[in-house]
Amino acid sequence: MSTDRPSLVFVCVKNGGQSQMAAALARQLAGDRVRVTSAGTKPGDKLNGLSVQVLEESGASVAGEHPKQLTEAMMLGADRVVVLGEEALLPEVPGVAVERWITDEPSLRGIEGRERMDLVLADIRRHVEALLAELD
Template sequence: MTRPTVLFVCVHNAGRSQMAAGYLQHLAGDRVEVLSAGSQPADQVNRVAVAAMAEEGIDIASEQPKVLTESAVREADVVITMGCGDECPYVPGKRYEDWVLDDPAGQGIEAVRPIRDEIRGRVEALVAELVG
């Protein structure tokens, strides 16, 4: 595997998957290809998630929720789902992980920070595993 591709998937592609993608891009840089998508994408990224990431010095404000496609799953080496369950297409030979995380939708910043921090820890472990 030269440069691994990681796809983060949640229902709306507005909170958890966007924060995870932001952290992976920030921590791994160009050593990893980062994708994110949602099974039912929202109109925009969650403003509280944007604010929580800004506190970490990571700007996800310009990101747009994207619809999950089978081609994105095929392109990925690692598919990380966050609450989309059976709506995520299964492609044999891919590595799948399901991260059980609270949904930041409708939550205030105090509730989103612990979700953000848990995502950071999981992404740090993923980076260490994929690129050392």
């Protein structure tokens, strides 16, 4: 755990979409007040292009980011480990509490493409804002 400022790790399976979105929003909204990273349990090889587009249009950035493998060291170094969605399964690490955000999945209602991504971003933003308010 950190001693100077809270450290957050956002996790999903591929680390190409939702966890990257949460991390980018946390960096945008909190600035230097928190340390933020994201990772995946089975990371892909690239970021989701539509996720990147809606983030950039909202003022958040994933510049320099790429999918990363979640490690035990990341988990041990975090004040908060947040899993987005139901699919990512994390190893149990003694002393590490994991919280899970069940985020809206518009595709289950037949909503796809840009409209889907805007709704996903809005839902993740609500979660991130609540987390940052709690940390303050």
